[in-house]
Amino acid sequence: MKVAGERTFAASRERVWGVLNDPGQMAKLMPGVESFDVEDDKHWRANVKIPLGLGSLRLSIDFEKTEERVPDFARLHAKGTGVGALMDMDTQFNLSESDGATAMAWEADVRIAGPVGSMGKRVLQPIVNQQVQNVLTALDKQVASAT
Amino acid sequence: MSETTVAPGQPLTVEEQEVKPGFIGQNVPRKEDQRLVQGEGVFVDDVKRHGMAYVHFVRSPYAHAAITRIDVSKAAELEGVYGTLIGEEVAATTDAFFQIAPPPGGHVKDFALAVGRVRHVGEPVVAVAAVTRELARDAADLVEVDYEPLEPVLDPERAADPATPVLHDDVGSNVIWSGEFDYGDYEAALAEADKVVRIKRLHFDRFSSTPLETSGAVVEYNRGTAQWTIHSNNQFPGFAQIMMAPALRVGIDKLRFVSQDIGGGFGNKICTHVQLVALCLLARKLKRPVNWTEWRTDQHTANSHGNERVFLDVEVPVKSDGTLLGFRARMIDDCGAYTRYEPLGCIIWAQVTPGVYRWRNIRVDFTQVCTNKSPCGPNRGYSRMQHLWFTERVIDIVAHELGIDPVEMRKRNYIRSDEMPYETPNGCVYDSGDYAACLDQALALIDYDGIEERRRDAEARGKLLGVGIGSTLDSGTNNFGQSTILNPELQFSGNNEVATVKLDIFGEIVVTIGTTPQGQSHETTAAQVVAEILGVTPDEVNVRAGHDSYWNSHAGFSGTYASQFAVTGLGAVKGATDMLAEEIKQIGAAVLGAESTDDVYLEGGFVKRNDNPEAALPFMACGAIVNANNAVLPMEARGITLNCRYVYVPPHQLPDKERKYGNLTLTYANQIHACVVEIDPETGVYEIVDYSAVDDCGVRINPQIVEGQVHGATAQSIGAATHETFPYDEDGNLLTPNFYDYHVPHALDMPPMKTGYVESPSPFTPLGAKGMGEGGGAGISAVCAALQNALAAAGKPIVYDSSNPYKRVWELLRNPDDSRALVTVDDA
Amino acid sequence: MLLAEVEYARPSSIDEALRLLSAHEGARALAGGQTLTNVMKARAAAPDVLVDLADLDELRRITRGADGNLIVGAMCTYSDLVSSAEVAAARPILAVVAAQIADVQVRNRGTLGGNLCLSDPTNHFPPLMAAIGATMTVVGGGGERVVAADEFFLGVYMTAVAPDELLTKVTIPPAAGTGDGFAAVTIGRDGTCIVNAAATVSDGQATVAVGCVAAVPVVVRAAAEEDAVVDAIRGTALEPPDDVHASAAYRRHLAEILAARAVRQALERSS
């Protein structure tokens, strides 16, 4: 399932880049993070608990930064495993600065398998959209508060 | 025990077909019902054994991936877990299943569990056995499997491209089988044609009959005798044994198959030998009986789907009056990830090469490929359904494009009753039938003459009304020799079924058949035939329920599949009963002092002298004398056992492998369906408002049961034509893995159904009957044709797919030209 | 399918239920269970504790308030709504829609509260509640609060009801002078909704809520004419999910057609 969008921040490209590439701040972006471990600057692992009305979905997600061109482009691969679900995500963003504001063009390809996957896109797509919104809102806050 | 068989090729004599009026042809109540309406049937999950373990399969979440690590330790440590089974153990203790395809397609390595690589979502990777169902499921969640995902192959049209990843490295490509079928003189047909209609692409979608009872088994292993008892709902034990025994490296008699009641099969329960081998290994390893009951989601993701087929570059030479001269097409069949009954689908369609039409010049380029989807297998109408849908779609499109009335078009091209028996261009012989008469009845049942008025009435209500016709040929009693056209090395041909009929010591008549019925009422119809011949009532005939290979009343092709019981099963029952009748008469004649068996007859459970009916010997006495008092028998009568086993063998010959020519099946029942739909042009939502199905299966042993088969098969094809489909997303996830998204017609979805019949007795079968269980395919064609007809008023889009959910109908309404681009008509 | 291990309690009072819900992390209220049980069978969700509301009779009542409002307890089943004289008198559309949900067996168990708290995008009731201006009474440790339908649905499977709260009743204004409509395209007759729309018209104004096109019902208000409503729907620039039953474009199209049909029904019933 592919999702993509554009977002503009009233901040310099360096600041946005800083937030996006600081694992510690990344952790704050993700919904329901219970623990976050940094193995090295390219590999992180997070245990998240995504809230669903029917009981939350626990996933352990391994992140790998597969490509990066400071200060405007990075690609991430994320592989999540949990009871009832298997998540596989490729995401990338492109930053461009114009008169003080930074535009972020992002896209993500999310694949979900397992029983949760069998619940159907009808349900999953809105859930993914929701989580993406949460991340972006959190990102706004982080960028605003970052110095 | 006496035994007789009919030698292949030996024609059945005429008087063998003459059956006295009596129980045959009557709606006698079903013997099966008494237990089934009380919930006293024994289905496979009802079988329980002391200390039985419950098995759960850990299945692949990926369509295509390498297995890099399997760790079952956490699962094994869970209290209540008896043990596990993984691919390496399977590969070490069994051989890969026998492959029907010749090399290189035959190099597919198929094991009971994935070995090193998974090839479809839902493929079993690990088996876990525990003390309860729930614990087995819990333990499965503790099994750790690491996968390295590979690019999935999902599009059959691109599977053969060299650039596409290969599923089975030993095969070297994704092509399982391919061959050319060339009959008549296609070039001459092109030359003779006034017009040539070309259709770029037609698609027959995946679906399955999804029997309400999923697959399952309870397997016991006897360590002392090294024999397995397999209580299962497998519907073709003969085939399962042939597949399993070599894989398990044991003799066939080590595999005892037992079943009583089976909750629907429709072909979908033929290929469970794969899971059964895993269960046999577990039962032996764990030293305890094991129970496996497939979940619905597993049935959808990993059981046999009906073959998906694409028809490309279709070319139809035709005279301007609509006379069809022939057709040419490229067909690509998608058999999924593994070949378990395949590539038989590559030849089975050829039983009905020209459909019900007088097409004489045919050229088909047929290729079967594998993809990362659920393995395919027989599904009610197996392989013929796809092809017959193609012929009906072609007829309908040609009629619409040439502006010829579809009814006229069909009548002009139907094979006529006066041409029966009719030899097709590829040497198949249609035994009997009157397609035009069936069509007339079907049209009368939906009041075809009033259709234009109903069309106007629908228009007034803002609806588009359309009428469509579909046909099907239900070819039954396969000649397995057709498999040698695919693979000349195969040693399969002909067909057979076994029945044993005995008169027991206290006079009970006991019938044992080799079949595995799943609702086809074999106990009842067998009793009708036996009662007819022995002069008793069906109530006095005890037919054993189900199948048990230890009854020794089965043969290599025993089972219930491919529309043949009325011929093979009842042929065997009739043969055995005729033998028993003769023996009873011998005893009677001897005891009653008659000259010969011609001087006595059977009536009401007695042997009676023709000249003096008062002189009568009860069956009970016959049974007692032979079984317990035979010193009184004259010497010449002492060979009599009153236990007669008969193997029915149809008069098949080996086909010509080079020409792909010969008679591939014995009988051809047919059905003609007519359907009226109303489409809401704003939404694409449509409703079937009128429906008729007319059946001709020769002599109807039990009309009510025949009609029931027509109803059921029609419901399945209406489901397939509307909402039942198995689509996959770009990652190879099945999007309809359960009945929530895979919508099966329920009572409110089904239209009022009108049925009629024509009886054209088969000249080739013992009772003049024909197999008829798989005739429903006509419904898919009828619905497609009705949609096409209704949409003619909305830009004449082409109905190009067998499955037409609302979204597709809306697309046809929105962009009629997209589908119109599929068709061109050229002057030849 | 088989559930993961779970604990079970059947409280005899709302307070007891609330205590259990707040005392146990991962506790979920169990109403009719016609969806929750299935999701648990698939192990797509695994609550640690199920708090069965079956014994809370006060949640099973259907009454009329002094103001004429219809008050439906959260544990009332679809069958209760179909056969209720109060519903027939106050807001018949509730019974009309309830009778279209799934099948007899499910209607005998499934509850209004469960349907709303589940907030599955294909459910019938969320758009209906939004259109007819129902309000939900939610109780928790902090006492009781009333939430309008517009604010009640937060996302797929997510509502304003927190894990330690309960939806106790739904208050629905009487039909007086208004007309209601409901239109849906379903998979087979009375099957799962592909798109559905509910509408209410009163004094020339229409409130229309469309379901299955977003995480929560999409509500528009416009003049009570089909064209105005269609324009309003178009104005929301829907981005519906694309799945096995319908493309986004098809859902977008159906949203307009069904909204118009729901309004047409509502107009017929209001006059």
Place this chain on the structure above:
Amino acid sequence: MEPVAAKRITVTVNGDSHEREVEARRLLVHFLRDDLDLTGTHIGCDTGNCGACTVIYDGMAIKSCMILAVQADGAAIETVEGLAANGELHPLQKAFGATHALQCGYCTPGMLMSAKHLLEHNPEPTDEEIRRALQGNICRCTGYVNIVEAVQAAAKGEVGT
């Protein structure tokens, strides 16, 4: 009263009272089939769509795969095994046989229970009402034609003994 992972329950099935200790997660259908050996109630799907497991629960037709056994504590349940009385088949059972309303027989117990529930609430149903009442029960063999006929025959008392 604290949550429990297992519970001792008492359930009346076809008039007989049964007391058992069950895990909280055990579905009623598995309780009937595996614990009480009442295997006439079948399972055909994972999602509560097929109705093969339909039983009558305190007078209501429900699907026993969407309710836990512990929820049924104190309930009175009727299953297909309870339809026939003193060796006499229920009129619906006779009608199903007489009209060939079953083939494989797997959906039949659920169909019979849904039909019984219908006739208890609506003794003279129309064909449309019968189809609506059986909508939650999938049959893959009969196309429903003869099932509707059977329920109609039973309603009209058109079945002999």
